[in-house]
Every structure is written in C-alpha cells, then in structure tokens.
Amino acid sequence: xxxKDFLFGCRFTDEEFAVFSESELSEMRVxxxxxxxxxWFCYCDxxxxxKSSFALTGxxxxxxxTNDCGWGDEKAEKETSTLLESTLxxxxxxxxxxxxxxxxxxxxxxxxxxxxxxxxxxxxxYLIIDCGDRALLYYEDLxxxxxxxxxx
Numbered sequence: 001x002x003x004k005d006f007l008f009g010c011r012f013t014d015e016e017f018a019v020f021s022e023s024e025l026s027e028m029r030v031x032x033x034x035x036x037x038x039x040w041f042c043y044c045d046x047x048x049x050x051k052s053s054f055a056l057t058g059x060x061x062x063x064x065x066t067n068d069c070g071w072g073d074e075k076a077e078k079e080t081s082t083l084l085e086s087t088l089x090x091x092x093x094x095x096x097x098x099x100x101x102x103x104x105x106x107x108x109x110x111x112x113x114x115x116x117x118x119x120x121x122x123x124x125x126y127l128i129i130d131c132g133d134r135a136l137l138y139y140e141d142l143x144x145x146x147x148x149x150x151x152x
Contacts, residue, residue: 001030007104011119018119027109031097036105039097039130042148043137062137062144069141071123080143084114088131097130 003009003025012020012028020028031039066083070076085092091110098113098120099105106120113120113129121127126139128146137146 003028003030003106006030006106008100008106011122018116020116020119024112024116027112029107031105031107033103036097036099037102039105040099040102040128042130043128043135043146044102062146065136065143065145067142069117069121069138069143071118071121071141077118081114081117083143084117087136088114091131091134097128099128099130100125 004013011017012025065087066080068076069080088096088110092114094110095107096110096113097105097107108120110131121138123141126137129136129138135146135148137144
C-alpha cells in the first residue's frame, strides 16, 4: 500500500497537515494488517485488554517518561524530540513500528520518527512505538514505556 492510501497518510502528504519530502516518505512503509496485528498483540492481549481500550485500563501499570510532550509548542516539541532520540538512541539508525491500532501501522526510520514525532502522534492518539525489544506508548500527549506481554 502506498503511504498516500494509508489511513493516516494525510498527516504526511496533505498540505493541511505536514508535507514530507519524497526522501522522508521513502523512509516509511505501510505494514500489512497481519504485521500490524502481530506487533500490537505482543503488547495488548485482546482477551484481557480490548483492542482499543488497553491504554485506559493499563496506564497505571506503565512507567511514565513524560507527562507532556508539548504537542503544538515548538520549543516543547523539540525537547520531546531530544528525549525520544535519547530514549531510542540504540535504534536511531534503524526502524521502529508505529502502530495506530491493531490493523494499522507504519515502519519508519527511528531518526525520522524522533525528528517529526508530532506528525506521527496527535494529542488524541494512542500509539505503540515498537522497537523490537522495547516499546513506547504515546497516549494523549503522554509518553510511557510499554512491556511486551509474557505468554505462557
């Protein structure tokens, strides 16, 4: 699927939002529904936490990284970019998966995600940012560490 056909693609291609360069768009790949689902359910068990409400039921169990990412405030957004670069420093030259919900995700370069996180994360979103062995949860301008579910 082309990024322009992605459910949230307008965030990256529409002049009303942010327009990413062709080079930046080439650093993104839309994941299949199966790929997105596999990642999502590493962190969210639908039997215990419904697909769309895990954030509401599990936030008190997560470690808060920042309680205000500063979305919309240029200085605060830059501080969040710096925080993300520090938090994801070992992944900065690779890719992360940005999961919008259980069937909708992007693979994007970690550097691009850190630099332009506010174009990926809107205040009303809750997203899983998966790095493989570590993940973050973005929820209403808050940022948490998120652990994978231990399966028996």
